[in-house]
Amino acid sequence: MDEREAMAHALSLAWRGWGRVHPNPLVGAVVLADGLVVGEGWHAEFGGRHAEPGALERAGERARGATLVVTLEPCDHQGKQPPCTEAILRAGVRRVVAGLADPNPAASGGAARLGSLGLQVELGVAREAVATQNARFLHGFRNQSRPFVALKLATSLDGRIADSSGHSRWISGEPARDYVHWLRAGFAAIGVGGRTARLDDPRLTVRGPVTPRVTPRRVIFDAGADIDSRLTLVRTAGEAATTVVTASDAPSDRVERLLSAGVSVVRAGTLEEGLRMLRGEGIDSLLVEGGGRLAGALLGLGLVDRYYWVQSPLWLGDRGVPATAGLPSDPIARAERWAVVERRALGEDTLLVADRR
Ligand code: AOF
Numbered sequence: 001m002d003e004r005e006a007m008a009h010a011l012s013l014a015w016r017g018w019g020r021v022h023p024n025p026l027v028g029a030v031v032l033a034d035g036l037v038v039g040e041g042w043h044a045e046f047g048g049r050h051a052e053p054g055a056l057e058r059a060g061e062r063a064r065g066a067t068l069v070v071t072l073e074p075c076d077h078q079g080k081q082p083p084c085t086e087a088i089l090r091a092g093v094r095r096v097v098a099g100l101a102d103p104n105p106a107a108s109g110g111a112a113r114l115g116s117l118g119l120q121v122e123l124g125v126a127r128e129a130v131a132t133q134n135a136r137f138l139h140g141f142r143n144q145s146r147p148f149v150a151l152k153l154a155t156s157l158d159g160r161i162a163d164s165s166g167h168s169r170w171i172s173g174e175p176a177r178d179y180v181h182w183l184r185a186g187f188a189a190i191g192v193g194g195r196t197a198r199l200d201d202p203r204l205t206v207r208g209p210v211t212p213r214v215t216p217r218r219v220i221f222d223a224g225a226d227i228d229s230r231l232t233l234v235r236t237a238g239e240a241a242t243t244v245v246t247a248s249d250a251p252s253d254r255v256e257r258l259l260s261a262g263v264s265v266v267r268a269g270t271l272e273e274g275l276r277m278l279r280g281e282g283i284d285s286l287l288v289e290g291g292g293r294l295a296g297a298l299l300g301l302g303l304v305d306r307y308y309w310v311q312s313p314l315w316l317g318d319r320g321v322p323a324t325a326g327l328p329s330d331p332i333a334r335a336e337r338w339a340v341v342e343r344r345a346l347g348e349d350t351l352l353v354a355d356r357r
């Protein structure tokens with residue numbers, strides 16, 4: 001295995017922390033000795049051991065003179081865990097290859113420190129891949145005014161998210177729905193518009209292979225606070241927190257009713273303000289799952305960072321519900337073009353993940 005392959009392997013190890021390490025980064029590490037993998041590690045749990053010490057421990061004596069390939073720059077600080085630089089020095093590693101510089105000012109500086117002590121250090125060899133994998137973590141440092149916002153929609157071949165009667169169960173197949181449960185585990189909150197909450201009566205819980213360390217909060221965006229107490233999201237607010245984001249002038253009697261049902265209410269003048277207030281409450285990432293109006297509004301305001309598009313091979317026709325309603329049209333030359341970061345088959349469906357540039 002060469003260093004590039006080892007980095008790809010470290011990236012795949014890092015995914016094992018999905019849903020468990022946030023808001024910390026996903027990190028994977030591989031110890032390479034004479035082209036052989038002699039140790040593997042990953043950050044598995046928030047506050048738990050970092051990726052590097054795990055990989056080095058498994059390598060044992062074979063780490064001496066070897067190369068450590070790690071997705072994120074080794075930390076050089078005492079946090080909930082001791083500095084990885086110390087473990088690397090103790091193990092006698094000769095060369096360190098790191099995918100991306102740590103954006104956390106409190107922890108960064110490991111590459112420079114190891115370099116100054118005579119190790120061979122290469123930093124930034126997998127910048128894009130690691131940044132894509134850690135979009136939520138990076139967003140947390142870059143933009144404190146709102147959560148990292150991802151939009152996930154399952155659409156027909158003709159871009160519809162529901163049939164003419166508003167039904168959407170099920171457009172996508174089971175593998176795609178399992179994927180969405182895995183995806184939800186990596187977000188602090190799962191959001192829908194009020195119309196979708198009323199029509200679909202979803203649970204928005206995580207029922208997949210990963211049990212998230214922190215149960216994502218369910219968020220309903222409904223300007224008028226027109227949310228019936230019999231809806232599942234309200235009835236189950238004791239098991240998983242539910243928040244309704246309303247306009248500042250939403251009728252107080254409805255707000256009072258929600259509050260007494262154990263639902264928290266965020267009153268905001270605009271969608272931006274609502275997102276800012278959610279961030280203020282510690283929501284660093286939000287997965288929006290529809291409907292078309294909320295999707296269109298967020299996209300139109302430039303508030304979506306990533307789009308998870310599940311495309312299913314059926315046609316719903318002109319009276320089907322459009323995936324994004326109200327999005328302004330630009331001529332091709334000025335249209336936003338996003339960067340495709342992943343393409344994958346999910347059973348009969350196709351997943352496309354694209355990031356706003
Ligand atoms: C690494 N390897 O596997 C991870 C790193 O409180 P702590 O000790 O867990 O530190 C968290 C910070 O350390 C986190 O914000 C990030 O900067 C870095 N994470 N560093 O060398 C790892 N998970």
Ligand code: ZN
Binds near residue numbers: 052075076081083
């Ligand atoms: Zn560390």
